[in-house]
Amino acid sequence: MGCMIVFGLFVGGPDGEDKVSLELTEEIIQSMEVGMAFRDYNGRISSMDFHRTSNYLVTASDDESIRLYDVSNATCLKTINSKKYGVDLVSFTSHPTTVIYSSKNGWDESLRLLSLHDNKYLRYFKGHHDRHGLCLLVYVLEQIVSFPALLIELFFFGIKELINVRLASCICLYGLLRVKGRPATAYDDQGLVFAVAFGGSIRMFDSRNYEKGPYEIFSVGGDVSDANVVKFSNDGKLMLLTTKDSRVHVLDSFRGTLLGTYNVNPVSSDSTLEASFSPDGMFVISGSGDGxxxxxxxxxxxxxxTWMSAETEPPVIKWAPGSLMFVTGSSELSFWIPDLSKLAAYVGRK
Structure with missing residues (x-):
């Protein structure tokens, strides 16, 4: 059974306030099309992230811009340029208008904590050189005596360093994991475990005892090509892994059972193949080497x-949390929603 998801028809102005309850089915998937597109980018979108509890989406682009969107009414709220440092990867913190992003200028690849509200840098995190991945996890550390109930951000950067960032003037190295090749990483939503994918396998770590090494190592069907991205489903029961061999693998995250492998058109060596679970974990959407x-x-x-494209590279692709909408980023930003006029079940209710 799929889950019942409420999504808003926000495209088209004031009428977008209407809400429709629909179950995510194959018919819904097949009806989806671009409801809104932003074509004012002067470079390819390299990264984007949805905030967990707000309606905000943030994007990073090769045109050295960071843009904040309100997806409930499909509007761009703010554009901030990072011409001096460049921008590659971007992710929200727990706050809906604070992001952390990686630089991309060849000489200063520090991480920067940026307030989108007033365009001010809150912190700089230096000493990083690889831009392989950036994922954030929020913890409340009540046991810290000097900072009761302190909210800190725990993030991976390039999966080679695990950093504990206090919202004060200090930073301490929390741990260091050295791996061979290009790794990909992900936390489950509860922050209990994290996955490190490289060399044809996924290594599972307990985030509280990661120094003991992986508690499980899952094979991905003989695909030993470099990992692109690894992700957990919302309920943590599934994982997906995309690779340079242009494959999307789906596994049971508890047993490591390979549930399926999907092949797409070849991806160039300098491109990243990205995929995303639907909110109920029933479907996977993915880009492809031909766009x-x-x-x-x-x-x-x-x-x-299947949706064809005039693009020649795989798009960045993410499903909006708890919504019947996914977003793709390439040379433009596109919001994909169901076309209700194609849905017999909905039309019959009108």
């Missing part, structure tokens, strides 16, 4: 939809 987008039903393993 096309694919969707598969995880339970049946069947391809349920």
């Amino acid at each position: 096309s987008i694919y969707a598969w039903n995880i339970r049946s393993g069947k391809e349920v939809a």
Whole structure:
């Protein structure tokens, strides 16, 4: 059974306040099309992130801009340029208008904590040189005597360093994991475990005892090519891994059972193949080497939809949390929503 998800028809102005309850099905997936596109980028979108509890989306682009969107009404709220440092990867912190991003200028690849509200840098984190991945996890550390109930951000950068960043004037190295090759990393939503993918396998770590090494190592069907991205489903029961071999693997995150492998058109060596779970974990959507987008039903393993594109590289792709919408980023930003006029079940209710 799919889950019942409420999504808003925000495209088209004031009428976007209407809400419709729909179950995510193959028919819904097949009806999805671009409801709004932002074509004012002067470079490819390199990264984007949804805030967990607000309606905000942030993007980073090769045109050295960071842009904040309100997805509930499909509007760009703010554009901030990072011409001096460049920008590659971007991610929200727990605060809806504070992000951390990596530089991209060849001489200063520090991480920067930026307030989008007033365009001010709150912290700089130096000493990083690899831009392989950036994911954030929020913890409340009540046991810290000098900072009761202190909210800190725990993040991976390039998965080679795990940093404990206090919202004070100090930073301490929390841990260091050295790996061979290009790794990909992800936390589960509860922050209990994290995954490190490289060399044809996924290593599972307990975030509280990671120094003891992985508690499980999962094989990914003989695909030993470099990892691109690894992600958990919202409920933490599944993981997906994309690789340079242009494959999307889906695994059971508890047993490591390989549930399916999906092949897409070849991806160039300097591109990243990205994929995303639907909110209910029933479907996977992915980019492809020719810019096309694919969707598969995880339970049946069947391809349920394909959208062709004039692009020549795989897009950045993310499903909006708890919504019937996914977003793709390439030379433009596109919001994909169901076309209700194509849905017999909905039309019959009107």
